[in-house]
Amino acid sequence: MARPKNDTFLRALLREPVDYTPVWLMRQAGRYLPEYCETRRRAGSFLNLCKNPQLACEVTLQPLARYELDAAILFSDILTVPDAMGLGLYFAEGEGPKFERPLRDEWEIRDLTAPDPYQHLRYVMDAVAEIRRALDNSVPLIGFSGSPWTLACYMVEGGSSDDYRTVKTMLYDRPDLMHRILDVTAQSVTSYLNAQIESGAQAVMIFDSWGGALSHAAYKEFSLAYMQRIVAGLKREHDGERVPCIVFTKGGGQWIESIADIGCDAIGLDWTTDLGEARRKVGDRVALQGNFDPMALFASPEAVAAEARRVLDNYGTGSGHVFNLGHGINQFTPPENVEVLVDTVHSHSRRGSARS
């Protein structure tokens, strides 16, 4: 299996020479696109959309039909893994994800086991294969998972939280139980990502959305250590091609030197981090992905373009930069501004920033 026709994204992740800076957007298949809302309506619910490989493929491709994006990302949800572990994922209207059976009791935690991804998450592997067929080797497909800590937050809290009180009380009070959850979850994520790679994902990303809520000491012990274990257990080559791995801790800008040490190929950054400074800190150990403020997409086209150029110039010339937002795209984003963003990234970086 050869690399896709447009392999700029993979080249940038591996810090090979590129002609321009590649760009994709977190949550690029999402509610800001009317065609996504239409498919979701047909699916009946968000979860049905995730669990139907044909529909998941359809929405994965929608943003690529509109914009010159350099990668596709599997349409799915990070909570499919705890759902496969038996916690009972559901979405209450307007309330975000919830679990019917959050993890609270010691015996439930002791009983937790890693699901077989080919059995309990078959629909994800089918979606990956379906999307690869539909992409026809045009651009690479990114697979993904939540980080163990981020999944554990949802599993213990039973849903979203703004202070992580329940999960942090467990962390400080019963670190043994917390480690048990993280251990099983790290095993689950490793086999889940490897199954995605075997099914056709050409790069993988670990979303540590809530790592930034931890103290620096707890981050290393309860989030980073488990991501390191996952990275060590990943199939890094498939079909003769290297499969790069991106680690993204939102709010983790203070810890990038430690993240660069865990063996990943690239670090995702939110908009609070100075890309140029980050690049000096990590040297040639990893590539960097980010870090446009998603709220800047609400400004005028001129302001969107100016901010995109600022981010590109902040990284500087040479390969090793994948342009992205610093967080998922907001559902109210004007779709026409996304086109301005993508086109500006390509044109401005062709003029110099991507080439050394």
Place this chain on the structure above:
Amino acid sequence: MARPKNDTFLRALLREPVDYTPVWLMRQAGRYLPEYCETRRRAGSFLNLCKNPQLACEVTLQPLARYELDAAILFSDILTVPDAMGLGLYFAEGEGPKFERPLRDEWEIRDLTAPDPYQHLRYVMDAVAEIRRALDNSVPLIGFSGSPWTLACYMVEGGSSDDYRTVKTMLYDRPDLMHRILDVTAQSVTSYLNAQIESGAQAVMIFDSWGGALSHAAYKEFSLAYMQRIVAGLKREHDGERVPCIVFTKGGGQWIESIADIGCDAIGLDWTTDLGEARRKVGDRVALQGNFDPMALFASPEAVAAEARRVLDNYGTGSGHVFNLGHGINQFTPPENVEVLVDTVHSHSRRGSARS
């Protein structure tokens, strides 16, 4: 006017020798204390409590009666300033602060003027004077204000926000209007803090609660630059004593070297920052305040004490550390754990960590 009998807090801020590490807690007069809830009930509402100098004094002193805290902090709210600017602050039950007239129109922004603190915020100055009398020079009193950026977030959004969409759209789209709001707000905060100092505040703190929501570039232009202007305009001496100034940007751990350059005496840190590393970065330019995770107060007394020792050891020996939480204390915190925390800070630091 001499320094208070217990001047350990002021000494640590000025990096003078201390016998132990001083401690106070953000929002130490708050809902986790039953006596606070009782006074608030008598006041009728949170805003009545803020606006009544006798009751504000009463709740300010409550945590000092329970715990061996090394400083008192004025009981008030950061939104008193925009309220004095005419935006109409109110608290909707269970919804947090709101403004009747959020800033949206260009003409309203052009018309904005800085309030006279002795006229429109007289009740705050009266509370400061009242608290100073009641403290009888036992421990120092801290005055405070929100940062211009943080106040502007509330003023433009009209209340709390989780994505700052309205205010960031203005920032990216109409930076001229944003700067106009920040300029008037910085003038207001400067005269407000100076009035608190003249009324008896012995140290002041600027709370930049939402600075961490900005990109690194926007932070410097729209938050830090205005705090620098305030610090430059503060009365740094009163009654023959130096009045130290603390700047706290929540989520600002990546920017501490820039914050140390604005002329403040100390930097507040949330729990995500490694105190020892921060100390190496800022050298002897500023003291550091923080940075215990408030959620760790929900663990067992043993775990609370262990985490407190970890924070103290993370800073290391020598003066220049004021122990605090990395954010306001949570309303559900068990009050008995606060005693464990305060006592552990004192006893552990007397054993060595505060002395070089």
